[in-house]
Amino acid sequence: MKNDRTSMTDSQFSIPHSQIPPGYKQTEVGVIPEDWEAVVLDKVTQRxxxxxxNKQHPEYWNGDIKWISLKDSERLDKPYIFDTADKVTKAGIANSSAVLHPKGTVVLSRDAGVGKSSVMAQDMAVSQHFMAWQCGETLKNFFLYYWLQFKKSEFERIAVGNTIKTIGLGYFKELRIPHPPIAEQTKIAQALSDTDALLESLEQLLAKKRQIKQGAMQELLTGKRRLPGFGDGKGxxxxxxxxxxxxxxxxxxxxxxxxxxxxTPSTSNPNYYGGRIPWIxxxxxxxxxxxSVKGRISSNGLANSSAKMVEAGTLLIxxxxxTAGVSAITEVSGAIxxxxxxxxxxxxxSEYLFQYLRLRKDFYIKTYTQGGQPNFSGEIVKAFLVALPPSEQEQQAIAAILSDMDLEIGSIERxxxxxxxxxxxxxxELLTGRIRLVEEAQS
Structure with a gap:
């Protein structure tokens, strides 16, 4: 069946009643379709x-029950959470206020990492820093997950605290959500899940290409692998x-x-800034x-300071x-x-040296700086040791391969x-009902 997609513009969502479009209504969660409801989350879930x-009891820990804590922040904000940093035992659950939540439970961090959410891939427990919702028959867990993702910036905004931001339990007791018919929830969740699957495949491809590039750098920039036509018979x-x-x-x-x-031109003189010279x-x-760069200085700023011009194609570090130790090649002429x-x-x-600096960045930082934030001087950088092939042709051939890999990685990143x-x-669009995913028969 085809989908009937009804879209609305931003201007149609302003608060005045006269501007609410036909088929929509004003609610506590904003303007939503007339056949949607605004419900208290507690009414359609078990919170x-x-x-x-107790960590003084080793028998409570290192069991078989996965236990979501703040250590798992990086595992959240993905459709499923599969594993946890810590695990507890049945005794740990029985002798604490921890609860074993069933597979499919939606979790949300209300403390450090406020607003991060996921869905349990199996039965798990959580720390007191998390909310957990078991969805009832009228609410799809992945619809809730995506709505929580959509509201993440709001959760971050309302969290309070000096050292660790947190959201009080009272907020969640009154939390309201838009509640479409169950069939539409399913379609919305599926559409967003398909996009997540594409994102995951791109992230995996990017990680693979970066790993391949790193391996190529290690081999080509050290001479471990020689390109055809160079170094035949050499040891x-x-x-x-x-x-x-x-x-x-x-x-x-x-x-x-x-x-x-x-x-740097004097910042107290406004005439030195906002000119036509790119300020890198x-x-x-x-x-x-x-x-491209956002900053600009004027010709007066350049003339009355130690700022120096560099041509496009110049290697910078x-x-x-x-950013100490980070290198780049500028494709714009500008001042530094x-x-x-x-x-x-x-x-x-230049391209060979650029790739070499990227490979050896961590080594240079470890070798030439001591603790804290690394700081180099021009003299230190000039003392960096570089392994160089005997001909510029071999340098260019190595650089060309690595540059092509950079282009491929950049394309995936974009x-x-x-x-x-x-x-x-x-x-x-989908979680506010601005675009509808409903069957023709329901139109």
Whole structure:
């Protein structure tokens, strides 16, 4: 059967009664279709929570019963929760206020990680930091799960507390939800579940491609694997950074690169900012390939500061702050400040060095900085050791393979972002009834 999809615009959802469209009504949960209800969640579910068995009793722990706690934050916000960090015993349940909830129970964190939710894939217990709902005959558990996901930002907003944000139990006793006919709940949940399945497949593909790229970097940038036409019959030798091909060399970045950093125009002079010159900051380096930047400085700002211009194609590395050690290639010409070092190889391949810096980032941080937030200087970066193939042609060949992998990974990342945005839009439309999924016979 075909679906009858009735859509409504944002303007049709304003509060004044005169603007409520035909077939819809104003309720405590907003404007919803006339054949939907606004119900107190407790009326259509059995609400529960949990407890933490006494940790002074080892016989209460390490049993067979999975027990959802704040340690499981990363396992939530997925349709199902399959496993938990901690497990309890039957004795732990019997001698505490913990409850064994049945498979299919919907859980929501009301403390740290407020608003994270999931559905139990099997019978489980929860700590006191969670709400648990067993859905009655008129409420589909996955409809509730997706509605909780949709309202997550509201849960985060109303949580209170200085150190740990929390939502009191009283809020959940009065919580109301939109309640479509059961058939429509099923269709809504299925549509969103299909999108989740696509997201999961993309996330798995992305993880696989990243793993393949990391393996390729480890092999190609160390010479463990040579490309056809390069290094035929060559052996290996020991170097300052480990085994490398006998025809490769080790050089410091400062030996074959021109390196410079910039400065920051005075922030007290508004005439130095808002001009036409792109202002590249260390946070922009997270993009790996810098295609655009938000910041701008003026020609006066550039002339009256130590800011330096860099050309498109220049390799950049962040010297300090949260992005220390992160490198990128800018695809726009712009100015840099003192937190960025520009690196321009002479007679070497920039793309090869870029990939090498990415591979060795953690090593450089561990080797050249001590504890806390890493901070580099230009002199430290110039002292970085790099394994270099003997010809620029081999460097380019290695870089081309790794760059193609980056392009493929970037394509998957963009598709993943678009699919996440699509899901958010679908939740907004379907869970408010703006778009209907009903049979023609019901139209």
């Amino acid at each position: 529960g929570s949990g407890h933490t068995p 290996y030798k020991q170097s300052e950074i480990g085994m490398i091909p006998e025809d490769w060399g080790i050089q410091q970045i400062g030996d074959f690169c021109i390196c410079f950093s910039g400065g 900051t260390s946070s922009d380096l997270n993009e790996i390939r810098i295609k 962040a010297l300090y702050g949260a 400040n003192q937190a960025i070092l520009a690196i321009k190889p002479l007679g070497k391949c 598709k993943l972002t678009k699919t996440r945005q699509l899901k958010q839009g679908m939740m907004h």
